[in-house]
Ligand SMILES: CCCCCCCCC/C=C/C(=O)SCCNC(=O)CCNC(=O)[C@H](O)C(C)(C)COP(=O)(O)OP(=O)(O)OC[C@H]1O[C@@H](n2cnc3c(N)ncnc32)[C@H](O)[C@@H]1OP(=O)(O)O
């Protein structure tokens with residue numbers, strides 16, 4: 001199976017009647033998620049800091065799509081809470097996709113206190129604030145949260161101490177909220193994509209490093225944004241109704257690390 005062989009599996013109306021907030025919907029993985037949820041019949045509110053890219057997602061979805069672009073920095077808790085309340089009161093909320101995130105790659109000794117704060121605020125504190133704000137609406141709909149994590153979240157990676165600390169926090173929060181809110185019918189899960197060849201990754205990492213990462217994937221290729229989008233849609237849809245508190249890796253086996261090979265060089 002190559003990425004070109006990928007075919008979506010969910011039925012065309014799988015998300016009709018749904019209202020979902022997708023953060024970071026103006027690019028990369030978040031855009032693919034927004035487009036897929038819209039195609040499945042959901043109303044989508046795309047959140048990010050740049051109006052232009054968010055609006056482009058709407059244009060890509062077509063005039064019939066129930067899409068709204070909301071410019072907001074997810075690190076501004078008051079603005080985020082007001083936004084969630086606005087969407088929740090107007091349309092209800094059946095899903096929240098916390099996809100906005102990112103980091104610069106640097107060794108711990110090169111991360112200043114402000115650099116640490118910037119990354120932890122984006123990848124952990126903002127996720128807590130928006131998820132907490134969404135809770136009453138998700139309770140009313142028995143809805144679902146999908147938190148975008150990283151394949152190496154449980155095994156470490158060089159140059160990502162700030163981001164991995166934040167994502168590990170989100171993973172712990174995911175499990176805690178799955179327990180706290182399970183009785184309210186709210187499901188909370190994390191996805192762990194492997195290398196996804198988005199323009200943002202190309203901007204932040206050197207191409208040869210990325211090629212090496214992809215070459216080391218047991219299934220031999222990068223993760224596509226569409227594959228992450230389909231899994232996200234599945235988790236929000238009724239098909240995922242019994243899944244909560246999980247980290248689901250979608251990385252071709254990369255999270256297993258360098259293989260321990262007891263058969264020596266020639267044993268695959
Ligand atoms: C398992 C295997 C397969 C799987 C392998 C999987 C591998 C892929 C893993 C992940 C891939 C992705 O996430 S790809 C998506 C990547 N996209 C992004 O990361 C988006 C771009 N990044 C960002 O926006 C930034 O990193 C972020 C910090 C979050 C933005 O925040 P701000 O705008 O608030 O930041 P700024 O104001 O510019 O800077 C705040 C401080 O950070 C410092 N700072 C900024 N860049 C810095 C740098 N390169 N090195 C040091 N310090 C830096 C600044 O100097 C400031 O500190 P002072 O100088 O002290 O003031």
Ligand SMILES: NC(=O)C1=CN([C@@H]2O[C@H](COP(=O)(O)OP(=O)(O)OC[C@H]3O[C@@H](n4cnc5c(N)ncnc54)[C@H](OP(=O)(O)O)[C@@H]3O)[C@@H](O)[C@H]2O)C=CC1
Pocket residue numbers: 023024025026027028029030047048049050051053072073074075099100101102103122148149150151192193194195196197198200201
């Ligand atoms: N690409 C990869 O290999 C992998 C990526 N991931 C994760 O998946 C997610 C998406 O990554 P990807 O699509 O590659 O990267 P992008 O940089 O393209 O996506 C990040 C999105 O988040 C938005 N965003 C960033 N900061 C804020 C903020 N403060 N407030 C609101 N929105 C914000 C950006 O929009 P704007 O700038 O307009 O605000 C952008 O649309 C990230 O969390 C990333 O770490 C996980 C595993 C692998």
